[in-house]
Amino acid sequence: MSIVSETTPTVRPVAEAVHLSKHYKVRVSGSRHGMLRAVDGIDLAVGDHQTLGLVGESGSGKSTVARLLLRLVDPTSGVIRLEDEDITHIKGKQLRRLRRRMQLVFQDPYSSFDPLSTIADSIGEAVRPHFHERAARLARTSELLDTVGLAAGLGRRHPRELSGGQLQRVAIARALAQNPSLIALDEPVSSLDVSSQAHIINLLHDLQNQLGVAYLFITHDLSVVRDVSHQLAVMYLGLVVESGPAHIVYTNPRHPYTQALLSAIPQIDPDHHTSRRRIVLRGDIPSPLAPPTGCRFHTRCPHVMDICSQQEPPTTRTTDGVTVSCHLHPPLPHPRGDQ
Numbered sequence: 001m002s003i004v005s006e007t008t009p010t011v012r013p014v015a016e017a018v019h020l021s022k023h024y025k026v027r028v029s030g031s032r033h034g035m036l037r038a039v040d041g042i043d044l045a046v047g048d049h050q051t052l053g054l055v056g057e058s059g060s061g062k063s064t065v066a067r068l069l070l071r072l073v074d075p076t077s078g079v080i081r082l083e084d085e086d087i088t089h090i091k092g093k094q095l096r097r098l099r100r101r102m103q104l105v106f107q108d109p110y111s112s113f114d115p116l117s118t119i120a121d122s123i124g125e126a127v128r129p130h131f132h133e134r135a136a137r138l139a140r141t142s143e144l145l146d147t148v149g150l151a152a153g154l155g156r157r158h159p160r161e162l163s164g165g166q167l168q169r170v171a172i173a174r175a176l177a178q179n180p181s182l183i184a185l186d187e188p189v190s191s192l193d194v195s196s197q198a199h200i201i202n203l204l205h206d207l208q209n210q211l212g213v214a215y216l217f218i219t220h221d222l223s224v225v226r227d228v229s230h231q232l233a234v235m236y237l238g239l240v241v242e243s244g245p246a247h248i249v250y251t252n253p254r255h256p257y258t259q260a261l262l263s264a265i266p267q268i269d270p271d272h273h274t275s276r277r278r279i280v281l282r283g284d285i286p287s288p289l290a291p292p293t294g295c296r297f298h299t300r301c302p303h304v305m306d307i308c309s310q311q312e313p314p315t316t317r318t319t320d321g322v323t324v325s326c327h328l329h330p331p332l333p334h335p336r337g338d339q
């Protein structure tokens with residue numbers, strides 16, 4: 001059962017990427033260099049108080065998108081906006097101030113904390129810009145621990161004394177310390193057991209309702225974001241191949257890659273009468289150093305046609321608000337007299 005509303009009215013974007021690219025010049029062998037197209041001209045938006053699920057296999061470019069949006073790496077081209085402000089080229093003090101409004105939570109909480117600092121000290125550091133008095137910092141730290149469902153006494157412990165689920169809650173508390181508009185969550189539950197995953201997902205959902213924070217939720221596993229995403233974007237080899245309202249993409253995936261990812265999710269919803277046949281993709285995702293010609297998915301697509309290796313597919317907007325790039329979905333003809 002979905003825990004987000006099935007109707008997604010048009011909302012103001014908190015963060016936006018417009019034709020955003022990140023290419024890296026890398027040494028291939030000897031003095032030969034190649035261009036690694038990690039992200040290659042994508043458009044996406046995270047709505048205010050909403051969650052955008054960004055999914056795809058390892059190597060699809062998802063994490064690079066998060067780092068671009070948060071201005072942790074510079075884009076090769078394109079535009080990044082935060083709350084209508086163009087932040088593509090800002091630097092220095094302005095950039096440091098901006099980073100407080102956008103936080104990142106990593107997959108492995110143990111590697112994102114100083115093992116020698118107590119939990120209270122780690123959160124206290126994040127709180128410092130807002131509270132100069134030590135007593136006020138301690139009070140705010142306790143409040144943040146309480147917000148993520150942890151006892152204040154845990155603040156005296158070190159990271160190794162907490163479970164993975166507890167430490168991921170602390171990571172979320174530390175992100176909230178800055179009162180961010182956007183939190184990018186990069187595979188935030190992938191290293192946790194199933195029970196802890198569910199608790200973290202519920203916590204994120206409750207915090208969004210209480211605080212109105214927006215999430216960019218990155219995962220390779222579509223089942224993880226099924227119940228919390230308002231919008232969904234599916235990435236393959238540096239491109240967004242399908243995006244739109246999450247409940248529509250889940251129930252009626254258009255792109256063969258989305259269909260394959262969804263077919264891997266066990267269906268336990270008794271209301272879901274249609275059974276999905278498991279689609280097993282051939283081979284691994286190709287190298288972004290030498291992406292296939294035409295449609296980048298053509299080397300693995302079960303529906304591949306001659307045109308697919310020759311021409312890039314057009315991007316089509318369907319009548320139910322989904323954007324898909326595939327030759328199986330050509331653009332709709334113009335209505336008569338509208339040309």
Ligand code: SF4
Pocket residue numbers: 255256257295296297298299301302303304305308313325326327328
């Ligand atoms: Fe498959 Fe062709 Fe569509 Fe690409 S364009 S997803 S190869 S059918």
